[in-house]
Amino acid sequence: MKRILPVAISAVVGLILLVDYFLKVPALKQTATEIQDWGLIVAAFALALAAVNLLLIHGKRIAKKDRQSIHSFILIAALLVTTFSGIFIGTRSGVFDFIFRSVFTPLAAVFYAMTAFHLASASYRAFRAKNLQAVALLLAGVLLMLGRAPIGEVIWKGFPKIADWITNVVNLAGSRGILISTAVGTVGAGLRILAGIDRSHLGSGTE
């Protein structure tokens, strides 16, 4: 029951959506639309999962009063303040807007921008051309960077043309091949999920 019911639900839902799309059965259209709308509502509930998990984990740390509990306190306080200001004061309120613009936005940008430094460090330490194919990879990347930056065109007018050729010819061929292969893979993976062959999303079964 614990295994069969979710697999059966997957199969029925998937079948309805596929039959509606490919065979255009009028009787199923309303049901297919309704199921998709239900998916939106379930996805909305899923947004709170991370917060619940964080509350439980960091709540336990605060209760244990270990070394990291001050950070856990900061996390939970930030979570609760943001949630309450958004829900009870409003998403267009000054408080929520302040939190979004002065905390969320800059910190999200910082953590992503840090990868620029890691990339610079990796360029210096790890991007070694150990064989001809690695040379091809590095060369393509370097030529693209030179072609796309204004300085490249100043150094030599040919760099943008080479960058365009790499992007619009070789990259096009490779990306198209990867895209077609991905499409085949998507179909295969989708059918395996809907047929219940792939059940990795349903957990280990130890609950």
Add this chain to the structure above:
Amino acid sequence: MSADPVIWVSSILTIIGFSYLFKENELYRAVEHLYVGVAAGYTVVMGYTNVVNKVWGPLTKKGQYTVLIPAVLGFLLFMPYISKSLGWLRRLPVAVIVAIGAALSLRTAVVEQFIGQLRPAIIPLNSINNVIITLGTAVTLCYFIFTVKPNPVLKVGVEGGKWVIMVTLGAAFGAGIMGRISLLIGRLFLVFQDWIPLIKKV
């Protein structure tokens, strides 16, 4: 210097965030936890807004009781936190979401990605570029054939595919570096233009 408290707070947090690059420190860890808390709280607010608009509103204003079905399914996502013995019920809404996602991408991938890309791949071989594009696509596809034992022709295709994929990955690598540099420039504008005006505004 700016008098806007938003600029001050965001600039100071930015500098603390970047301090990790020089040495991990307690202030950085505090800011890291602050971000995770705010991000999680923000996501809850958006989820709450969606639930109010798509469940509470239709239920109370239009009497649409069918919205209770996905609402119950959504609630079942939290069962593992409520009861260990009923925790398996979480699989039901997960099965629904995954099935919808799989079916949606499956049905459109066939038309838009498979046929939609095969058609433009068949082009007249009247220029070197067109020959490279057609051959390049073919050898890349050869590289991803894992179900057939490679014969000499396929082996040539696979080798050719490796080269095309290397150049494609090189293009992605170059684009990735460009993207990351842009993000860092954005942070420099915040600190050195908006906060401490060392960079002139355009």
Add this chain to the structure above:
Amino acid sequence: MKTLQKLGQIDSRVIYALLILALLIPLMRPLGLPISIGKHTQRTFGVLDTLQAGDKVIMDIGYSVSGAADVQPQTIAVLKHLFGKGVRIIFVGNQTEGPMVIESLVKPYEAAGKKYGVDFCNLGYLAGGENAIASYCRDLKKSYPVDFRKNQTSSLPILDGVNGAKDVKMFVFFTTQNSDMYVRQITQYKIPIVGGLINTISPQAEPYVNAGQLAGILVGLRGGAEYEMLMKAPGVGVASMDAQSMGHLLIIAFIIFANISYLATRRAGAKGDKGGAK
């Protein structure tokens, strides 16, 4: 040779400091490097320029704030173009941050006289990813019964006669994720789709542009700078290009130095083996 080998072991913090300087100095002292307009931007500008006053478009602000530095200059330039032409924009958000970003983007236009509900509206974030795109393209008002400002969408004049994607002139999206889900779900409505992409995912969108599934794309910060040039309104994009150039040159220099050092180390290792063998 030993110097070259030592160069390969330089402290990371020196590399970080060099990168900051390489970007900061040209921002403070611009070099004024010329920016040519690429064919992607030219094409996208041409497609968006076909829109007329009163035309309605759906614009999906689907980028996260973490990647905004790469995509936002394009978004601002395109908004300037479309609002300047009198195009009416139905904003939706495919990322949780979408609605808040939209509010900040439309603020100056609302202050300048654009009317909410008539010239534009912010429908907010809809959870569900690709399913959300499929749903609002099929039935906009059912997917969004209430907008971000808590108005009933059935009461908004801009949504009169708009039931889904088939009732608008164009679909424009800005994303830090991927363009696949937009192509998969919107192509069936036979409207032009224009995308603003973060640099990282732009090479993967080339097949869609080549096949005509995407009418045009803008690529990263450079795309934003080029669009600003076409709009004759230089902004953050143009101001960033000199720094971007120096950043690229520095990374290329790092790659070259790293490989020279690697070759030197390999040669020294090979010579050492030969000496040992003797």
